Amino acid sequence: MARTSHRFPRSLPRGRTGRAALGATVAGGLLSAAATAPERVSQFFRRRYPTVAVTGMTGVGKSQLADRLAGRSPGSTTADVGSAVMERRTRRTSGLHGFRFLVVPGDNAATRLGALDEVFHDEPVDGVLHVVANGYATARRAAGTTGAGSATREQQLAAELEDFAITAHRVASMAVRRDKPVWLVIAVSKVDLYPDDIDAAVHYYSPGSGSPFGAKLDELRALAGGARLSVDVLPVSSQGGDRNAAVSAKRSAVLVDALAVRLAQLSGHV
Numbered sequence: 001m002a003r004t005s006h007r008f009p010r011s012l013p014r015g016r017t018g019r020a021a022l023g024a025t026v027a028g029g030l031l032s033a034a035a036t037a038p039e040r041v042s043q044f045f046r047r048r049y050p051t052v053a054v055t056g057m058t059g060v061g062k063s064q065l066a067d068r069l070a071g072r073s074p075g076s077t078t079a080d081v082g083s084a085v086m087e088r089r090t091r092r093t094s095g096l097h098g099f100r101f102l103v104v105p106g107d108n109a110a111t112r113l114g115a116l117d118e119v120f121h122d123e124p125v126d127g128v129l130h131v132v133a134n135g136y137a138t139a140r141r142a143a144g145t146t147g148a149g150s151a152t153r154e155q156q157l158a159a160e161l162e163d164f165a166i167t168a169h170r171v172a173s174m175a176v177r178r179d180k181p182v183w184l185v186i187a188v189s190k191v192d193l194y195p196d197d198i199d200a201a202v203h204y205y206s207p208g209s210g211s212p213f214g215a216k217l218d219e220l221r222a223l224a225g226g227a228r229l230s231v232d233v234l235p236v237s238s239q240g241g242d243r244n245a246a247v248s249a250k251r252s253a254v255l256v257d258a259l260a261v262r263l264a265q266l267s268g269h270v
């Protein structure tokens, strides 16, 4: 309780007034909301869930993973694959141990820049879940072109790296502005597509691994200051149990749950 109420003022504009004054504003706002509109009260409580930016390039599986983490069955959403608008998902739990996920569009459209500003600057999130797919991002055709997307795995890995460089820069500047550590979880997704190479993939995406991605992470930690940024790397599959799937539905659920547990630990829930 104390923890969540303490962090609440962060989502309000800072700098002009002190924290005590902001606290009073919040309390007053709550009371007047309670008197007028009950639905706004529930909105107030939802806002106290830690917020998590879900980043990563288009086609890596951000939306499906956010759906799973929020307890929705994938496909229950109407969002387009490669959505250009920020998707919002809430993981509700008993007590206040839920999360709010903000899925940043992966395509480099103007909407993406706005979304990045929102989650890393305007209303900085508590943590970042960066999704990668070991080169298995679903290739999408650019609007107006025909034919199947034909990027090779090498090209996809290069694209993931380039995409991460943009996000990493935003994470670094958020970390240096902030008075408490920022956490970053790399979700190595779609492991059902490379079941025998999961360890190698996790290694590739880990700090200190000597890989191109590892080098980017090392750079980010140096820039942010090591103590200000924690990095976790966890494998996950949002899919499983289909007839030819290499990962069972149960195994997929175990991986998604392990990721959720780690997010909860990093948020101080447990």
Ligand SMILES: Nc1nc2c(ncn2[C@@H]2O[C@H](COP(=O)(O)OP(=O)(O)O)[C@@H](O)[C@H]2O)c(=O)[nH]1
Pocket: 056, 057, 058, 059, 060, 061, 062, 063, 064, 065, 080, 081, 082, 083, 106, 138, 189, 190, 191, 192, 193, 236, 237, 238, 239
């Ligand atoms: N095999 C497999 N496919 C996945 C997984 N997660 C997502 N996908 C597929 O990858 C594509 C992109 O997923 P989506 O969540 O829309 O990616 P986003 O663009 O990052 O939001 C879709 O066709 C999904 O069905 C996964 O864990 N395993």
Ligand SMILES: [Mg+2]
Pocket: 062, 063, 064, 080, 081, 082, 083
């Ligand atoms: Mg999406």
